[in-house]
Amino acid sequence: MNRKRMKRNNSKKNNNKMNNDEKISLKLPRDTRQLLNDNIENIGLKLNKYIKFVEKKGKEEVQKRTNNGMFRLSSAQKKLLDQITIRNRKMIIELQQAGYEIKTALFKPLWRMTIGLGVPSVRETSMLFHHIYGIPYIPASMIKGVVRNYIITEKFRGGDQKAEEAALQDEGFCDIFGCPKNSVYKESRQGKIIFFDAFPIDPVNIEWDIMNVHYQKYYNGNEYPTDSQNPNPVFFLTIKDTQFYFVIGIKRENEKIKSGVFAGEKILDLTFDYLKETLENYGLGAKTAVGYGFMKEENLENFL
Known part of the structure; x- marks a missing residue:
């Protein structure tokens, strides 16, 4: 029983993670996204090209504000x-x-x-x-x-x-x-x-x-x-x-x-x-x- 519960919990976590990934998306080719891995050093490039989109009420919007840390x-x-x-x-x-x-x-x-x-x-x-x-x-x-x-x-x-x-x-x-x-x-x-x-x-x-x-x-x-x-x-x-x-x-x-x-x-x-x-x-x-x-x-x- 414990093992089954653990599997269910893990599957729920994976599903939630997939849902979260779907809510915030990048309009970039998959291989480019994997290569970058959110580690762009050029701040100007990161701000203007590495744009994340957020799903709100069935519509996608540009994530206009990001963490201050991305600008260090x-x-x-x-x-x-x-x-x-x-x-x-x-x-x-x-x-x-x-x-x-x-x-x-x-x-x-x-x-x-x-x-x-x-x-x-x-x-x-x-x-x-x-x-x-x-x-x-x-x-x-x-x-x-x-x-x-x-x-x-x-x-x-x-x-x-x-x-x-x-x-x-x-x-x-x-x-x-x-x-x-x-x-x-x-x-x-x-x-x-x-x-x-x-x-x-x-x-x-x-x-x-x-x-x-x-x-x-x-x-x-x-x-x-x-x-x-x-x-x-x-x-x-x-x-x-x-x-x-x-x-x-x-x-x-x-x-x-x-x-x-x-x-x-x-x-x-x-x-x-x-x-x-x-x-x-x-x-x-x-x-x-x-x-x-x-x-x-x-x-x-x-x-x-």
Whole structure:
């Protein structure tokens, strides 16, 4: 009798396990699924390609939120991050030897930061990961764009012209970021400042956060904002307690700006000061209006 009961219990356990496996499924070929065995080291690949589906009320839905543990760097990625840091240091030395002037800074989010929230994803929200390394980073184009917007807002808003039009008529602004034909130089010019991608310094801490839409029907234009509506939580990824290494440089001599709002200022020094101001006062990434993305400067000597 005991043996029969044991067999029945084991069969029930196996059936329950099969049922659980059916409730959470992966849309991958069987041999690929067995080979991977949930051990993907590239976080970006894991988030965007290794998608689990959950069966709810007879319908399959994407498992939008997963355990925070899946976003921890593997030992291989930690070594890769160290190699990226070493390579960045060598790059700076080689650029300086080639006649470039370089300035660097280390910044850390005051609270949380989210980069690439609007990147297309089946999970509703996403995060920007380097397409090769699979780690979160801040692209040079984003850094340049946010510093540019900050300068336009702080120095050229409020006049008779539109802020950006006024900025394009300023020599210093065009020297930093470049300009089109309809500018102070009457010709298209490339900016003199070079912005580099900002990579994190180990460790990289990625965690889920939540924004809760309380009045979804109201925002859709269907009903008034009443307490009878059910909140609709949306999960998204954030970075916290992670230092990023920022680098900017100039190929030619760090000359003074001749005229305009920034007359007398050195181009690289001015840009570097505004980079720091931007990260501290303007923020970086999404949801800065509610406190995300603001950063504080860290001691660079400890890093070097």
